[in-house]
Amino acid sequence: MDITIPRGYQFAGVSANIKARPNTKDVSLLVSNVPAVAAGVYTQNQVVAAPVVLCRSRTPMSHARAIVINSGNANACTGAQGDRDANNMCELVSGSMPDMESADVLVMSTGVIGKFLPMDKVEKGILAASQTLSSSTDGFLAAADGILTTDAGRKITSRSCQLGSREIRIAGMAKGAGMIGPNMATMLCCILTDAPLTSPQAQQLLTTAANVSFNNISVEGHTSTNDTMLLMANGQAGGAPLTESELAEFAEHLQSMCIELAKKIPADGEGATHLIEICVRGANNEQDARRVAKEVASSNLVKSAIYGGDPNWGRIVSAAGYANVPITISKLSLTLNGIALFAAGEPLSFDTKVASQAIRDNFNTVIELTIGDGPGECHHWTSDLTVEYVRFNSEYTT
């Protein structure tokens, strides 16, 4: 696998037996060799996990050195003990590394809600991770594996881009397959770059990228307590701050990489057999388009129809109708995998078998919905609702 590792970072992923399954990586450490700027975007759930509270209080920042992540336990709904544990994780990292302060460390947790962290295991894991740090591809992959929970596979992206005379490198990793609802940054995601960015620049770039990527994905629409997306930029590509046009180009790269990573989550949604892209156009504004896309994506009726290869378009149109967004029925049109099913408020005749086969034959299903003639547009990605999803989620903790 061809991975571009940004300059000046080291990685580790180790098994600390926090997860029930033995010998599965569950503690990851990402370290910048020099102070980096760091920006964050977080869950909008009011019930937030302890690591979110901690990170939110620290970002944006210009002295970030490390991100420590454990999987298998979300450290959410854990009260004051949870706050102490999150803080302790940062201290364990800084204590095991030279020249690092606890305040330079960010922390993420993911896994089951409402259990206290097994801090003895976490401590051993952090120590082991700090001793196996590496700037190699293997190190990066180990870290990307250590953040997974119910994911079927790792979710990574990397690229090298030429900005003027400078080669900038960007790499990212994400996790998520369930409890995925589009309200920010669903799940965990770390993007690392060696670009020289200021912390306000990093924050704005990240917020914008989250808005077109992780904010537009869902599995079942349940916003988690732990969603966190962090961007670190350590400037090790060298040179002067990015010019305005270089920044714009960087933003484009960042957005397309975030979309690429974000789509991997519903594509790997628990039990998913289809990645559904919902394109809403003609809304009065982007927010309205987003609401309609979210309602369609949240409809179990739409999602189970796609699972069954059923072009039951009435479910899609009716979901759009309860999104609390102005809709001009006479301008309402729908295509499914390019086949027109409903146009200008009237049903079209179409070959049900052909439409059904077009769903069955493709992992990707594209729903295009026009709701008026405004400029608002949104692309949302979700998974289908399958028998396997229900089976899996009825057996999670017990």
Place this chain on the structure above:
Amino acid sequence: MDITIPRGYQFAGVSANIKARPNTKDVSLLVSNVPAVAAGVYTQNQVVAAPVVLCRSRTPMSHARAIVINSGNANACTGAQGDRDANNMCELVSGSMPDMESADVLVMSTGVIGKFLPMDKVEKGILAASQTLSSSTDGFLAAADGILTTDAGRKITSRSCQLGSREIRIAGMAKGAGMIGPNMATMLCCILTDAPLTSPQAQQLLTTAANVSFNNISVEGHTSTNDTMLLMANGQAGGAPLTESELAEFAEHLQSMCIELAKKIPADGEGATHLIEICVRGANNEQDARRVAKEVASSNLVKSAIYGGDPNWGRIVSAAGYANVPITISKLSLTLNGIALFAAGEPLSFDTKVASQAIRDNFNTVIELTIGDGPGECHHWTSDLTVEYVRFNSEYTT
């Protein structure tokens, strides 16, 4: 079955082969022998079926004579043809009955979206129904059966109540098992009474009752295009208008009957193995409590956990957290079937096996969630999300 039929009504339910399954009742007719007041509450979906448009323009009214209902076809998303067909159904009813105007008739349709009504079959059905009208229990039951679609069984309620010196009778029928979302009046429901009510009284009574019953149920939260709830009152109990205290007593009866009917819908939710009652307390106001209850009820993670007998309370607390309602974490408490799982923002230790068994052993699951110390409270009823629900809804039209 002991059913109290209000005075001055006749009923019929016949098979017109609109539904695919042969010899299944699919046209129902409810007739008041004298002009009655009628009130309606309708879906808040912007994409509304033709019969909803028609009824909405007529209620509240004081000259209602009949409600005609077909199942098997929703007459939704059918454009101008759909409007003509709905109007035609009213004309077919008035044409087959003496002394009735088309404008005295209300109409409901339920079934698949986006297909034109087979008006030849509908016409034969209405004629047959008009010729078999009866004030007997059998007539009432036939009508209650004719409105069903994916329901496992009929949903009816009736009672006789003594208001002062007067005996007032009330009877109701409802249908619904899927596409059930709490935004009014989900599904179809007709309540008939012989009480003397004015049409503004009828409208206010119905709106209030809908708010504590049908507005607080869901199966998957998908608001349908056809939701309609009608109340007819023909005054055949005799006597003067109800006094204020009689009206209050009537309202209580109506509300408890609506709750009884409404609960039958998620209890019969497609594939359901549990009826889940979500009680939210301590909100700043009723609307906030309602939002939290709705988010919990809409969470596939919560619903599939109950299906699996899994007391995974983190899913419940986190769903409450993204309802956009102020929550005081330190006052957040949760019990599941009476077992305290989370209190004052801290996890409690409990016996997982006992909690799981309490879910498995009961069809009813009660989730009690306190989110603060305000006066706002709401009771919402929903079904669990099961493998059978997904299987069923992936095979609906094709």
